[in-house]
Amino acid sequence: xxxxxxxxxxxxxxxxxxxxxxxxxxxxxxxxxxxxxxxxxxxxxxxxxxxxxxxxxxxxxxxxxxxxxxxxxxxxxxxxxxxxxxxxxxxxxxxxxxxxxxxxxxxxxxxxxxxxxxxxxxxxx
Numbered sequence: 001x002x003x004x005x006x007x008x009x010x011x012x013x014x015x016x017x018x019x020x021x022x023x024x025x026x027x028x029x030x031x032x033x034x035x036x037x038x039x040x041x042x043x044x045x046x047x048x049x050x051x052x053x054x055x056x057x058x059x060x061x062x063x064x065x066x067x068x069x070x071x072x073x074x075x076x077x078x079x080x081x082x083x084x085x086x087x088x089x090x091x092x093x094x095x096x097x098x099x100x101x102x103x104x105x106x107x108x109x110x111x112x113x114x115x116x117x118x119x120x121x122x123x124x125x
Contacts, residue, residue: 034075035068042067 028036042063050059103109116123 029075030079031072031075034071034073034078036071038071038074039064039068042070 042065043060044063045067046063047056047060049063050056053059
């Protein structure tokens with residue numbers, strides 16, 4: 001069954017819209033990018049939830065507003081947040097402390113039990 005011309009044109013239009021939206025984000029600040037992306041995601045989510053209730057148009061508008069606002073706030077927080085901690089150029093490598101077993105006079109000597117090695121179903125000495 002061949003896809004209709006309408007489905008093909010809608011898929012190409014959607015692809016071009018995504019490409020143009022990505023190209024439009026190149027000169028924006030982080031807050032503006034967050035607002036655009038959040039508005040798009042919010043509108044899509046609002047349309048889906050609104051369609052389930054029977055009001056996809058108002059759901060998309062409400063989702064657009066909430067998504068744009070939250071995306072702008074997150075982008076602004078990322079842009080004007082606290083600076084990253086400074087990196088030290090000097091790396092200090094400390095040796096690991098040696099583990100020492102302390103035996104007291106009253107302790108019995110340790111018993112060493114050697115197990116045969118087992119590899120792929122065979123025991124080796």
